[in-house]
Amino acid sequence: MNEEMLLEARGISKYFPGVQALDGVDFRLTRGTIHALCGENGAGKSTLMNILIGFYRKDSGEILVRGKPVELSSPRQALHLRISIIEQELNFVPAMTVAENMFLGREPSRAMTFIDYRELNRLSGEYLSRLGVDIDPKTMMSRLSLAQVQLVEIAKALSRESAVLFMDEPTSALGEREVEQLFTVLRTLRREGTGIVYVSHKLDEIFSISDEVTVLRDGKQVGSKLTSELGRAELVKMMVGRTLEEKFIKDNTPGEEEMLTVQSYSKKAQFSDISLSVRRGEVLGIYGLVGAGRSEFLDALFGVTAADGGSVLVEGREVSINSPADAKRVGIAYVTEDRKSSGLVLTSSVKENITITALREISRGLFLSPRMEREVVQNLCDRLRIKTPSIRQTVKNLSGGNQQKVVLAKWLVSRPRILVLDEPTRGIDVGAKQEIYRLISDFAKEGLGIIVVSSEMPEILGICDRIVVFRRGRISGQLSAGEATQEQLMHLAS
Numbered sequence: 318m319n320e321e322m323l324l325e326a327r328g329i330s331k332y333f334p335g336v337q338a339l340d341g342v343d344f345r346l347t348r349g350t351i352h353a354l355c356g357e358n359g360a361g362k363s364t365l366m367n368i369l370i371g372f373y374r375k376d377s378g379e380i381l382v383r384g385k386p387v388e389l390s391s392p393r394q395a396l397h398l399r400i401s402i403i404e405q406e407l408n409f410v411p412a413m414t415v416a417e418n419m420f421l422g423r424e425p426s427r428a429m430t431f432i433d434y435r436e437l438n439r440l441s442g443e444y445l446s447r448l449g450v451d452i453d454p455k456t457m458m459s460r461l462s463l464a465q466v467q468l469v470e471i472a473k474a475l476s477r478e479s480a481v482l483f484m485d486e487p488t489s490a491l492g493e494r495e496v497e498q499l500f501t502v503l504r505t506l507r508r509e510g511t512g513i514v515y516v517s518h519k520l521d522e523i524f525s526i527s528d529e530v531t532v533l534r535d536g537k538q539v540g541s542k543l544t545s546e547l548g549r550a551e552l553v554k555m556m557v558g559r560t561l562e563e564k565f566i567k568d569n570t571p572g573e574e575e576m577l578t579v580q581s582y583s584k585k586a587q588f589s590d591i592s593l594s595v596r597r598g599e600v601l602g603i604y605g606l607v608g609a610g611r612s613e614f615l616d617a618l619f620g621v622t623a624a625d626g627g628s629v630l631v632e633g634r635e636v637s638i639n640s641p642a643d644a645k646r647v648g649i650a651y652v653t654e655d656r657k658s659s660g661l662v663l664t665s666s667v668k669e670n671i672t673i674t675a676l677r678e679i680s681r682g683l684f685l686s687p688r689m690e691r692e693v694v695q696n697l698c699d700r701l702r703i704k705t706p707s708i709r710q711t712v713k714n715l716s717g718g719n720q721q722k723v724v725l726a727k728w729l730v731s732r733p734r735i736l737v738l739d740e741p742t743r744g745i746d747v748g749a750k751q752e753i754y755r756l757i758s759d760f761a762k763e764g765l766g767i768i769v770v771s772s773e774m775p776e777i778l779g780i781c782d783r784i785v786v787f788r789r790g791r792i793s794g795q796l797s798a799g800e801a802t803q804e805q806l807m808h809l810a811s
Contacts (some may be wrong), residue, residue, distance in 0.1 A: 344541075352512070383779075418473065448468060449466070468491075565776070567779065603770045694708045718749025738769045786809040
C-alpha cells in the first residue's frame with residue numbers, strides 16, 4: 318500500500334446555527350486506499366465531505382492536498398484538484414441523454430464550436446463499459462431506473478479521472494449484482510492509485526471493500542482503524558456509543574383475511590402476469606435484481622402509472638386504481654424508494670409534510686384546524702420517535718432516518734389498510750434501521766397488510782413472513798421466510 322498522502326484534514330470545525338456540526342475532526346486519505354467514513358445520521362459525515370469538496374467553508378482547521386495547504390472555496394476548485402464526489406441524492410438532467418449528462422460542461426467539440434456527438438457517445442460508452450454497464454449513451458436519462466442513474470453517475474465520476482473520489486451511499490439503489498460490479502471497479506481504481514472515501518451504512522460493505530475506517534459521532538472523531546483490525550461489534554459501538562446488535566425486529570402474526578389481492582397484473586415492457594396477495598397483519602417481501610420490475614409494479618399498483626391488464630382487490634372487493642388519489646381512497650399508502658424527490662417537500666416543515674396528504678382529516682368544514690393539526694402531528698412524532706426540536710423544523714435539516722419516519726407519518730394520518738414500502742431503510746444507519754423494523758412490525762400487529770421491497774437479502778429474510786421473487790418482470794418463485802435462504806433468493810432472482 319502506497320503511503321503517499323492525497324488528502325488530509327486537520328482539526329476541522331464547522332458550526333451551523335444551533336449545531337456544532339464538526340469539532341476538531343482529523344482525516345487522512347492515502348494513495349491507493351479505500352477509506353470508509355462511518356457514523357449515524359447526523360454524525361457529521363456529510364458536513365466533512367462537503368468541506369473537503371469545497372461546498373462548505375470550514376470555520377477552523379487545515380486542509381492539505383498532496384501535502385500542500387489549500388483553501389477549498391468551491392466544488393469547481395476541488396474538481397481542478399482532481400477531487401470528485403458521487404452524491405447519495407443524484408443530480409442529473411432528465412431531458413438530456415446519458416452521454417450529455419456525463420460530459421455536461423466539458424463536451425468534446427469540433428472546430429471549437431460544435432459538440433462532437435460521435436466522440437461524446439464513444440467516450441461515454443467507454444466509461445460505461447469499464448463499469449460493465451449495458452446502457453446506450455444515447456438513452457434519455459428520464460427513461461432510466463434509479464439504479465441505472467446511480468451507475469451513470471459513477472461512470473461520470475470515472476470520466477473525470479479523479480485522484481480522490483468521495484462516494485456517498487453509492488450502492489443505496491443497487492442490487493447484489495450491480496454492487497459486485499461496482500466493487501470490481503473500485504478495486505481496479507485502488508490498484509491504479511485512486512484514493513476513495515466510501516460512506517455507507519451497510520456494515521457488510523464496509524468490511525468487504527475498505528482498507529481503513531474513520532468513525533464520527535456527534536461531530537467528533539471517535540477514532541480511525543485498519544478495517545482488518547476492527548470487529549463488527551466494535552465498529553457499531555464506536556458509531557452509536559453503546560453496544561447494539563444488528564438484529565431484525567419481528568413479532569407480528571399474520572391473519573387469514575386477504576387485505577390485498579393482485580391478479581394477472583401486467584404492463585407492457587415492465588412486468589407481466591403478476592399475481593400475489595397480502596394478508597392482514599402480514600409483511601410480504603418482494604425481492605429481485607435491478608431491472609426485475611419491482612418498483613414499476615408498485616408504481617402501477619399505486620396509480621402512478623397505468624397497468625395494461627389485471628385486477629386489484631382490497632379486502633375482497635375489486636377496485637379501480639387510475640391515480641394515487643384512487644389508491645389512497647381505497648386504503649393504499651406508498652412510501653417510494655427516493656424519499657427526497659418523491660416523498661418529502663424538503664423546504665417545508667415536519668408539520669406541513671406530515672399533513673400534506675390528509676388536509677381533509679384535520680379540517681373543520683372548509684377550514685384547517687391548527688389545534689387538530691398540532692395534535693395529530695405531535696402524536697405521530699411521539700409514536701414514531703421522530704427526533705426534531707420542533708414540528709416547525711424544516712425537514713431537510715433532519716437526519717435520513719428521521720426523514721424516513723416523517724414519510725411514514727405522512728401516510729399514517731390517512732389511516733391506510735395496506736402499506737407499501739420501497740427500500741424503506743435506504744441510506745439510514747443501523748440504529749435508525751432498527752426503529753423502522755420496529756415500526757413495520759407494529760403496523761403489522763395493528764392489522765395492516767404490508768409489502769416491503771428491499772435489495773438487502775438479510776433484511777428481506779429478517780422482517781418478512783413470505784417472500785415473492787421477481788425476475789425479468791415476472792414472479793419466479795415464492796417462499797415462506799422460514800424456508801428461504803440467501804442462496805435460494807439469488808437463484809430465483811438470477
